[in-house]
Amino acid sequence: MPIIIATIVLASAQIVSANDSDGDGTDDQYDDFPHDPCADTDTDGDGLPDTVVSGCTSNSIVAYTSFEDPFTNGAKYYDTGNKSVSRHLWNNANEPHVSHNKSTGDEMGFTLYYTSTGGVGLTDGDFFGTANYTGTVGNFTEGAQGYQMGDVDGTTTLSLDSVAADSMSLDIFVQGGSSNSYEASDNLIIRFVGSTSTVELVNVTGATGTGNNGGFATYMGVWTSFSSDISSQGIGNLEIEFTSNSQTESVYIDNVAFTSTSQLVEDTDDDNDGWDDVDENSCGTDPLDSNEIPIDSNGNGVCDAIEGDDFDGDGIPNDSDPDDDNDGYDDEYDAFPLDPTEWDDADGDGIGSNADTDDDGDGWSDSEEVDCMTEPSSAFSVPDDSDGDGICDIVDADDDNDMVNDENDCAPFDASISELDCDGVCGGNNTVDECGICGGSGISEGACDCDGNSFDECGVCGGEGIPEGTCDCAGNVLDECGVCGGDQSTCAIDSDGDGVDDNSDLFPEDSQEWSDYDGDGLGDNADTDDDGDGCDDISDALPYNANECLDTDSDGTGDNEDTDDDNDGW
Numbered sequence: 001m002p003i004i005i006a007t008i009v010l011a012s013a014q015i016v017s018a019n020d021s022d023g024d025g026t027d028d029q030y031d032d033f034p035h036d037p038c039a040d041t042d043t044d045g046d047g048l049p050d051t052v053v054s055g056c057t058s059n060s061i062v063a064y065t066s067f068e069d070p071f072t073n074g075a076k077y078y079d080t081g082n083k084s085v086s087r088h089l090w091n092n093a094n095e096p097h098v099s100h101n102k103s104t105g106d107e108m109g110f111t112l113y114y115t116s117t118g119g120v121g122l123t124d125g126d127f128f129g130t131a132n133y134t135g136t137v138g139n140f141t142e143g144a145q146g147y148q149m150g151d152v153d154g155t156t157t158l159s160l161d162s163v164a165a166d167s168m169s170l171d172i173f174v175q176g177g178s179s180n181s182y183e184a185s186d187n188l189i190i191r192f193v194g195s196t197s198t199v200e201l202v203n204v205t206g207a208t209g210t211g212n213n214g215g216f217a218t219y220m221g222v223w224t225s226f227s228s229d230i231s232s233q234g235i236g237n238l239e240i241e242f243t244s245n246s247q248t249e250s251v252y253i254d255n256v257a258f259t260s261t262s263q264l265v266e267d268t269d270d271d272n273d274g275w276d277d278v279d280e281n282s283c284g285t286d287p288l289d290s291n292e293i294p295i296d297s298n299g300n301g302v303c304d305a306i307e308g309d310d311f312d313g314d315g316i317p318n319d320s321d322p323d324d325d326n327d328g329y330d331d332e333y334d335a336f337p338l339d340p341t342e343w344d345d346a347d348g349d350g351i352g353s354n355a356d357t358d359d360d361g362d363g364w365s366d367s368e369e370v371d372c373m374t375e376p377s378s379a380f381s382v383p384d385d386s387d388g389d390g391i392c393d394i395v396d397a398d399d400d401n402d403m404v405n406d407e408n409d410c411a412p413f414d415a416s417i418s419e420l421d422c423d424g425v426c427g428g429n430n431t432v433d434e435c436g437i438c439g440g441s442g443i444s445e446g447a448c449d450c451d452g453n454s455f456d457e458c459g460v461c462g463g464e465g466i467p468e469g470t471c472d473c474a475g476n477v478l479d480e481c482g483v484c485g486g487d488q489s490t491c492a493i494d495s496d497g498d499g500v501d502d503n504s505d506l507f508p509e510d511s512q513e514w515s516d517y518d519g520d521g522l523g524d525n526a527d528t529d530d531d532g533d534g535c536d537d538i539s540d541a542l543p544y545n546a547n548e549c550l551d552t553d554s555d556g557t558g559d560n561e562d563t564d565d566d567n568d569g570w
Contacts, residue, residue: 024053035061035257038264043288044272050288052264060264063163064257065107066142070097072130079114079122086115089122089156096129096148108161108256119153119245126151131252141171141223142255149242150175150250157241158253164235165258168192169227172202174219175250182207182216182244188251189241190226194233201226223254230258275303282306311338346377353377364392371395386413517544 019027021034028034032042032049038056039049077095081087089112091097102109112129114121122128131148140146149156170190183206190202208215230236242251268276270287275294277287283294283303294303300320307317312326322330329343335352336342342352347361357365359377366376372383372392383392387401397405399412406412495502500514506523507513513523518532528536535549541558542548548558553567564570 033060033264035064035259036264042267043270044267044290046267046272048267049264050267050270052266056264058262058264059167059259060262061257062165062260063108063161064255065110065160066140066255067100067107067130067145067147067253068143069102069107070100070130070145072096072132072145074131074133076125077122077128078125081123083119083121083123083154084116086113088112089114091129096127096131098129100130102161108163110158110160113157113159114152115155115157117154117243121154122152122156124153126153127250128152128156136175136250137173137223137252140252140254141225146173146252146254148250148252149240150244151246151248152242152244155241155243157239160238160256162235162237163258166231166260167227167229168238168256168258169225170201170238170256171223171225171254172219173223173252173254174216174221175248175252181246181248185243185245186216186249187241187243188216190239191241192228192230192233192236192238194230194236196232196234198236199228199230199233201228225255279303312340347379368392387415518546 019029020031021028022031022037024031024037024040026040031040032045033039036058038053038058039051041050042048043050071091073094073096075095077098078092079089080092081089089098091099098112100107100109127133127148127150129148130145132145134140137146147158149158172190174188185206187205188202189200191198191200204216204218206215207217238256240251240253244250268278270277271290271292273280273290273293275283275285275287280287280292280294283305285292285294294305296303298316298320302317302320304317307319310317310321311324312321314321314326318324322332323334324331324337325334325340327334327340327343331337334343335345339352342354344353345351345356346353346359347356349356349361353359357367359366360369360375360379360381362369362379362382364372364374364376364383369376369381369383372394374383374392375381383394385392385396386399387396389396389401393399397407399406400415402415494500494505495508496505496511498505498511498514502508505514506516510523513525515524516522516527517524517530518527520527520532524530528538529540529543530537531540531542531544531546533540533546533549535543537543540549541551541554545558548560550559551557551562552559552565553562555562555567559565
């Protein structure tokens, strides 16, 4: 439940308005935030304070009125409408304003609703609406005006503009005189009607009567402040409902304020010159003087005073220069940003690639890799060096390092074979050396049957390379006759042993099949319809004639072709 606080401002009607509303030590006329104790100065007038008191939580005013904006001349207000009709009341020219539409200024707007109870209402002319007469109240608690509700002869409800806030407060003054002037029918209710619930701040009836705050006499002749938490009520309106029937019965309202708890955001650019205060202090200019602007020669937002050296002398300080050594490579991608002769270090050894003789760190100098036709900047591209002598094969004249140059070496990558012993010794019967290889020794072409089985292990037969055991040099049929250099094309071959030569066997690897009359891929022995005429062989009179199935007279001519199917001479 919201806590409602009532405070008697002064026991006397004489009140002097405070010069420091928020109590922050700065007079309101010099305080840019007169209702916020956390700040007082806004040099550039942008609504953000230059500084915020550390740890201070602002109860900033989000809406208020002390009824200074509406017109007031001290005259009476006359309702020119029908006194018996309940309705909103509007302003009349040159009379105190009873309502206010906020179109300019900072104060809240308000409306007045009249509820007829059978009396004359305000048609007889009453002191009602905005007031600047202080003879009764002494002084208003805020400013020079307030709002008076008196001699209603009915019921009036003053309603302020909608607002959402954490708390609210207002001051009221009940006109003095005889407390007996307030009858039991006189009533004052002050409430905040929110979208979720209503908070009632004041409810008094009669002089000493009833209600949550007693009677009118409790507040007579003094200004009393009321405040309440309205953070749970949602957006709503402050309503002041007053019922009275005598000229001496008046209530004054002043200093209505709605506040919300917030944290002020400190202005980072107090003089609004486009430079943060911290930067201006670093650059040596006054953060409170918009005429003092840091020098920024290159326009990068960092003043010259703090940018530092200019290594390449191009007029752009290093902190702002994307290429400090001006070598054409941005610092972000330059391994040596302050060395104009270097920008890359392929092997990460701390030596720039221009000066490094081995850019990829693979143990081969860049010039050697160029000669060996490998990539000098890639450690994955390494020259071949079969004999490990530090000279790559493509350059090395003796790749196996057997003291015989490759051009004369029948085995240039095998140090165990040299020209001197490349006489084709193989089983002790070969003497002609043409540098063929058989079992690791030099042998001659056409005499490579090392194991004496009449087949050529070296893959040479009639000048064509073929594997041992497949000596069909002419390329016709498989030679199983064991003759090489004298191919026998008539050598009968029956691979599946079904008695049908492979040349005639449609299924040379299937001993159960050799023919396929209808060419359907199914051997005739397994095929139940050899001629593929749709008639199974068992019932087909002519199983190898695709045009015939029946031979009624068994004369050897199928019925389709036979002109006398029953052979009766007709």
